[in-house]
Amino acid sequence: MDLGWLVSTVSRALAFGVPLLWGTLGEIYAERSGVVNLGVEGMMILGAYAGFAVAQTVGVPALGLLAAAVVGAAAALWHAFLTVTLRANQYVSGLALTLFGLGLAGLLGRGWEGKPLRVPLGAITVPGLAEIPVLGPMLFVDQTILTYLGVLLAVILWVVLFRTRWGVVIRSVGESPATADSLGINVTLVRYLCVALGGLLAGVGGGYLSVAYRPSWTEGMTAGMGWIVIALTIFASWDPLRAIWGAFFFGALYHLSFRLQAYVSPELLKLMPYAFAILVLAVSGFGGARWRRRAPGSLGIPYVRGER
């Protein structure tokens, strides 16, 4: 194993971790406000499709990403309407959103199937930092702007969550909506905004795949990343900073599952990220109290103001 191998592995792990990071940051906010959204996979694939369609038509990759964000947020708002306003079961609604997203994107994308994107989002080289030996090529060459924006966003979202007034409101709504309500907080609004933000970020994550990483459109190209995001949210114990290394760790697993194909059967390798996801959930289940204590107290429970 020479150094070049390590450098390229880390570099690709970063690139592959980007959609996971964006998706996880979004899901962390949705769940911190008390709403589980299992529709991440659906929102990502819709984002991927919308991003590709707009970028291909207009020729501007940034507009593609914007479209991905808007479509992701719109899909999430549908989930918010069902679960917050109509108080539908969050798990059922999320699953429906995933199936719907996969189906709709597949249908709309038929004409584009397999087409490469005309103008993909370009890779950048960070001036100065790229010159650092080993670390430079690992971290600061051949990435798109979304890698760095994702990390910056994680830091910002952490600060907002734990060091600002908004954060107190969001966390309180997720822990104890009745308390927030009794102090005049609009629980519905907070949950809508957090779920919409979750969809927006998941949409960008999907758009990154079709506009920057591949860059092309294939049906089902998110390939289960949305589910990894759900597991990562728990793995990161709902903390945006922990989501960074969690996402890049799983990015590495994804990448290695391609890289090691010469030595291990590809079917087994493809299982790796999912096997790890199951392991994470199992461990967090066993660890019991300590992990669960960090889960927002009202996660998954619709809020109904106490009428008799």
Add this chain to the structure above:
Amino acid sequence: MRAAAGSGHPDGPPESPHLIRLEEVTKSFPGVTANDRVTFEVRPGEVHALLGENGAGKTTLVNILYGLYRPDSGSIVVRGRRVAIRSPREAIALGVGMVHQHFKLVLPHTVAENAALGLPGTPFWAPARDVGRRLCALAERYGLPVDPDRRVWELSAGEQQRVEILKALLRGAQVLILDEPTSVLTPQETGELFKVLSRMREEGHGVIFISHKLTEVLEVADRITVMRRGRVVGTVAAAEANKPMLARMMVGREVVFRLTKAACTPGEAALSVEGIHVRNDRGLPAVRGATFHVCRGEIFGIAGIAGNGQRELVEALTGLRRIEQGKVRILGNEVTNRSPRFLADIGVAHVPEERIRMGIVPGLSVEENLILKRHHRPPFCRAGLLHLASVRRFAQGVIEEYGIVTSSPNTPAKLLSGGNIQKLILARELSGQPALVLAAHPTYGLDVGATEQIRDLLLRQRAGGAAVLLVSEDLEEVMELADRIAVMFRGEITGVVAGGEADREEIGLMMAGEERVRG
């Protein structure tokens, strides 16, 4: 008493005699009129008690004041101005603060974060730091010491209540509503709360003090308004009131305060518990080495503030929770970690804490609920089939015997009132002549009539030679019924005293874990 309500508010005088006034307020829910033309007011510098049984409409009334419910008719006047209170936010803006019976706190957050939530004027960045400082200043002024950086789940119920009061004061509450504030406090903590209330009185606040306990209402209030079945029975000055008079107003008939209780003639030990350790739902130790025994023919009371391991103890004794260490013997059998069915079969009756969630199957009929526990045995079950005629015969018998009010044995149990649900549970548990009765909070939330019946049933079990373990947060109840009283604090039995010579102060100290008494 002020003049009767009317349109007589001459353009809102600058110094109106009341802080807030409800006039002719009516609020109905499907099937009940919770408040029927209620008029109620609070003046600056007074503690105005709202007295009534559970279901009398006290909580509904204050929920209207706090903007959680909208009244169907009637008006609210704040400092001489008619207002509509559509939400808690508007109530807070009008200077109304509320301490709910079940605290509205975010348990994993710090005290300061809880206080900062939704507080107007908190800085965007690091809100907890700023609010923590203001909290300390207020705490000093009113004598409510708190540590703003502690997490709320670490605090005792009394400390959590202080946080709730401070939260309201921080929001500029002129009128503070306290809903059953003493139900979670030790007698000493209650004393401290009353001191805080007199300080608030001096500062010109108005306090609405909701309670169903006559003694404390007489002690703390300036005026007392009594409610019954949604209506105001009357408002009296505390100085001119006494217990029998208030009880009569509250219940609508004469109330006997002393139960007739025969002398205790304890037999052999029916239950002996030797150093058991039990964990709670979070996996933390909840019962830590409890040792005691309960004899036939006695009522053994366990007092203590909720959350000190009583629930886990009862669940362990009924086979619902694993005992990690220690031994339990019932009627000479070693029963540690035996199944609930085994325990039921050897004659253990369980009156659970949450009567609707654990005591009945709400969707099943009254008669079906009555035979649960014995549904698998003759005469109710023959060759694997239910014998409906015997079920019906048995049900009709106990419905009569225990005075359960139900339209028919076929009525779903969930349609019964709280008192009748409790009677149903007792009928099921006691009709098999149990040797040991484990009763958790058997009269919680019941009206005076139902409470008397339930207590009488427990005393009859004792007279019939059963051992009764009574867990209750209501210290009065434990002192009245129990022959020996144990106090639980942080999972340990801090002491056992004889019921006859029990002293409130002493038990109160034990409830706060301050003193160990051998008995």
